[in-house]
Amino acid sequence: MKIEEAIQQKAFKDIYNKAVVNLLYTQSYIVSKQSSLFKPFGLSPEQYNVLRILKGQNGNPITVSSIQDRMLNKMSNASRLVEKLKQKGFINREECPRDRRQVDVVITDQGMEVLKQLEEKIHSLNRELIQLNEEEIGQLNNLLDRLRE
Amino acid sequence: MKIEEAIQQKAFKDIYNKAVVNLLYTQSYIVSKQSSLFKPFGLSPEQYNVLRILKGQNGNPITVSSIQDRMLNKMSNASRLVEKLKQKGFINREECPRDRRQVDVVITDQGMEVLKQLEEKIHSLNRELIQLNEEEIGQLNNLLDRLRE
DNA sequence: ATACATTAATTGTATATACATTTATTTGTT
């Protein structure tokens, strides 16, 4: 659907403005669908993001600030997200012995299990969300990478 | 900057997944820069969005639910955003005479003034945010429109 | 060794998002 229809705006100031609006709207479109998928599993999109980062560690612990650096939203509060995931039993947290300021975080079996249950659903959702052929997806990834300087 | 560097992730499951992540990351990148620009004016990005919708009405009132329909984030709470803007003196709100369930919202002179002050800054920011040539921006807008079915 | 700066994580506070519920009003049906 054209962005003009989606937000009922007849015209944009210029194509730069239209591109910004289009990117913001598209993100909202994606996140709302992801939220619906995650909800039955007790996860928000950002909590899921943290679990994926932990899974990517292959069992090695990672500190809260390293999680923060790898998050999609650099301003989100990794400390509080980790606390939420701990309450749900999806992660464990323990003091790092070499530097007691730091906290080592690892995903639990229960956390791995919820990711496993989500895997196929997310695979499908991604295909549903991105209605482009492979060449176009390559173009899109390229444009987005270059857009950010 | 390539998305792999930006979030320190070596590889993605597939290009669909990479595209989703790239879109979410790019939005966060844009919103954080917009927030910094709006902050000195006492506006959040979504509050600015509401003011722009009102300005687009050319003086005609618009109801809260129509604002909601036109917002970039369909899940945001137009009622509360309107209340915040009212407190700041940027909008006026009054009962719609033909249907007392509805509320007519209009931008104030003060609201128009803050948009005017922001106009040139946003123009520059948009150019800074979207580091692509005009042809590429056209491609990007096209891909985003088609991506959403 | 002490003092000072730096770093890591947590906490506080305000705002925003997400979604369900409530209240008031209008519309539609009989």
Next chain:
DNA sequence: AACAAATAAATGTATATACAATTAATGTAT
């Protein structure tokens, strides 16, 4: 007219974002 259904906005509550401030531990310079 009476009543149920639909609609518009506001409100309640939980979570998340944004950013400042705090606490605790470590690093560095003298």
